[in-house]
Amino acid sequence: MNYDEYPEFPRWEKNFTARSGEGLTIRNLSVRDMRWPTSLGAHGSDAMHTDPDYSCAYVVIYTMNDNEGHGLTFTLGRGTDIVVQAVHALSHLVVGQDAADIFNDFGAFWRKLTSETQLRWIGPEKGVMHLATAAIVNALWDLWARIQHKPLWKLIADMEPEQLVRCIDFRYITDVITPEEAVKILRERKPNRDRMEREALTRGYPAYTTQVGWLGYSNETVTQLCHKYLSEGFTAFKLKVGQDLQDDKRRCKLVRSIIGDDKILMVDANQNWDVQEAIAWMKELAVFKPLWIEEPTSPDDVLGHLAVSKALAPLGISVATGEMCANRVMFKQFLQSGAMQYCQIDSARIGGVNEILAVYLMAYKLGVKVCPHAGGVGLCEMVQHLQLFDYICLSQTSEGRFIEYVDQQHEHFVNPVHVRNSHYMPPKAPGYSTELRREAAEGYEWPVGSEWQKLFASGKFQDPKHVPTLPPTKH
């Protein structure tokens, strides 16, 4: 890769090895409950999550020599405190470790974290425990990339196939892909890496927007936002559906009338339907020519998604899912069975970068397109790195693929996403783009942040210290 063509980019070194005993011992791990009052404007609302307050459990890892790694997992408000507790419960596995040792055998460390002999009982590898794992693991990757002075996508795109594969725990997926096969695939794709990287740096990676389509938005808001995003060059738009069929028809008609027939429309039911209901409902919406129906039913129902896929294929509608897919094992089954045609990895639901790399490899091998879920706090910031890895090292195409884009909470990050003409431009700053600005951390920490104190005083939110609790039970 010739960086003389990109004078604004730093000269990244190929070296990625971290050396133990150089002050990289992890001395502390902090975690905070961060929330934003998005429910007030119905931002992020869908058929199942009608009042989301976009939130995250925000982890910072500190080393002895004062390096930092920032990581997070996305949540919707209530319950973030439970994820914070789960992070505390896992922290004894992290604090005191030498980060260099972790990075030099990351797959083994990941297995240790997800196999904690008592905590795994309340997972395993799913739910709150896995959200907490994601926040910690994302912070570790941010730390590693910062130490190497590279954005995360560049750190992983520069790795030798063997080094990258060493970061992955292949337990439970070797029936689909083995480490040896993964190395072979990455080696075969390696000669094109420089070219793909050059193209990504020049053109960026295509995005679609969900900002126009939150379920709680009025006609006026939807109309205004469709015009706004059209004028910014967007060609693909996602709309929330699933609560009321007549209303869905009205909203799909409205959006189609503005974006025209040449643009792409996707619809997202956020798990609201039974399988047969999903099929019947989507037959009614087929006239609006949606590219995909997202999360038509329970995120755990592999065969249900397969039935929906088969029923809707003749209508030209695909099935997309993954934002609540619990782990690589569930992804394996969706991918193997043909139950998903678009694989929507989420950077903060499964166990961080390591497990997501496994999903990318399986999706590549099984020929399924990956279109990451994003939009929640920090998700756009993170998934851009992951999809760039796919573009440079694996699929090496963006044909028929996009990264979701939602314009919320970016201003709170030190290195927010940069979207130009509906394309994510590759981040340049070292790390995983996960660091929150100090003012954001101080303003929105729940419930003590200054912004929350103002909201309590205004009566828009109730201060949890005034929420009545039950008297202690008498035995």
Ligand SMILES: C[C@H](O)[C@@H](O)CC(=O)C(=O)O
């Ligand atoms: C509650 C979230 O906003 C959810 O609706 C996001 C989602 O499904 C998506 O972006 O896709």
Ligand SMILES: [Mg+2]
């Ligand atoms: Mg969705």
